[in-house]
Amino acid sequence: MSQPAAEQTIQADDSDWRRLDRRMLLIHPIQTLIRALPALLAIFLVRTGSDNSDRWELFILPLIVAYGFARWFTTRYRISETQIELRHGVITKQTTTARLDKVRTVDLTAQVWHRMLGLAKVEISTAGTKDRLVLDALSLEAGRRLRTELLHRAEGTVPDSRAAPAPTAQSPVDRAWPAPHGPPVVATGARDEELLRLELPWVRYAPLTMSGFVSAAALLGVGSQLANQLSDQGEIYETAFTWAIGRGLLLGAVLLLLAVTALAIGGYLLAFWNFRLTRNPLGSLHTTRGLLTTRETSIDSSRLRGVEIGEPLGLRLARGGRLKSVTTGLGREARGGTDVLSPPAPSARVQTLALDITGDGAAVRDPLVPHGPAARQRRHTRALAPAGIVAVGWAAMVLSFDWPWGWLLVSVLVLLGALALARSRAAALGHLLTDRHVVVQSGSLDRSRVVLDRGGVVGWTVRQSLFQRRMGVATLIVTTGAGRQHYEAIDLTPAAAYALIGEIHPDLLAQFPTP
């Protein structure tokens, strides 16, 4: 390990290089140890089986710890006028660079051990690359400063980025990082405007969201598998099981409901505890959340292309909703919840928030232009056709196996459910054009209303399946560099679709005049 020499050359060459927070010297060895644990166990197991009495495995432990230290000593980063550069790797040296003008979001994440030591991991996403530049970790203060500086570089508040030659233990990077000139724009400063703060009663929405539903489904899955196994064991078990069901069905259902609710509430609190959304004087949005692992996400205002108001079925029935940002630069996949602008919350609050952020009341609240009878009919066909097949198949089974006639009710329920779904999906369809935004809405189980900045539209697709052509409708797909990358207005008439394109990009259609 020749890091002292390496350190000298670095210091001699360029003094800009900075290290991660010193407190990581405590965490890195432990992390390395945990990662090496399976290998250690394997070695230990092999050794107990052999009669070799050399205790050379004792040397492995210090080596691993040394490797952990080496990670800290070999990780350096620096920020120049144009780019941020990260060098790391004990054995293989890696250099990652990101152009500062391409920085889209900066997230601070603090897991439990980070929080105990006052540290935070800084993740920097840039446009055009899938990789994130990760600094694991800086002190919370230093991380916040770095974020402020990265996000507001465009505004011309670039501080001098010279590292102090010998950082003090107290706050190594604080000294290395003088406060920006001009107005203080620290993202959590006093001049920030608070847009939303979690209110505890909102946990009532927790069991109504998808995550609550998923835990319920998992539990139900385990339960039914158990039931199947039991009923395969023969008649004794079967009678016992039927008896148990008769006795315990109600109790079981209640317990299941309680368990699902508890799980969902737990998940909600873990994710959204202390949720706070603020906007700083320059317009950047900033969220803080989390019970054990805390997350801070900042979105530069120039990256924001709109919002997505989500009202999945469960939330909608309870007059709840949630808000996500539509932001450029994040790929479709690499966005672990960085787009959350509100936890599941009362609809009215979500709407007010959407209004606050977009400044366009019509886009958020106004009734949408419906998509007409053909769209309505297609929603019914598409829901009822598969449901009809299921219902008929089920009925055939009931009749051919001589099951009780009551089971036919299932077929009826399936059909009624499909009808309700079709009606709800048809009612959801709509679009709207305001002077600043284009709005599209669709879906029932997962309904969303997307308010997209007109300027965020980068292209158009008009798609027609064979069936859509026969019905004289088309799906208009708005492509954008933000959020989900494309948003659909389903089953418009082609005329309405082209009219919408013409409204937003008048010059575009004029390029292809009818002769």
Place this chain on the structure above:
Amino acid sequence: MEEEATSAPVAAGTLREPAHRVSPRAIRMWTVHALIGMVLLLAGQIAWWILADDPRIWHWVVGALWLVLGGGYAIIMPRWRYHVHRWEATSEAIYTQRGWLSQERRIAPISRVQTVDLKRGPITQLFRLASVTVTTASAAGPLEIEGLDVQEARRLVDALTAAAAAETGDAT
């Protein structure tokens, strides 16, 4: 799958079709694509013939289905596609139309174009064709023109690159 359907590409709406067809050789290219798929299916059937010893009648039934459906696909799909596939580019915009059963038109302003790619696979080269893919800042919806004559594709790429270079900004 009647032939008449080919005479009704994307319903007119208020926008005419793009002006240019792709090369007629594209029909042969798409036919080869279809035939390759058929050969793969045939390989599966031969394996089934050799390995299984169930009544041969089923092999003949599946074989007949393969011939009718696969043959129909190989004859109809390329011609239908050729009938639909069109493109047009101006200094301001690019406009494509593609598909057969499901059809779509894509339009993007040149100012939002990020990359222009020319691609030539082995089969494409065989027929002196190329495909041009135009991407925007959106990960969804690149505009792709398949089955262009190589010379024409090169001219298109040059024209688009020049037009896109004239624009500034990061096109998001």
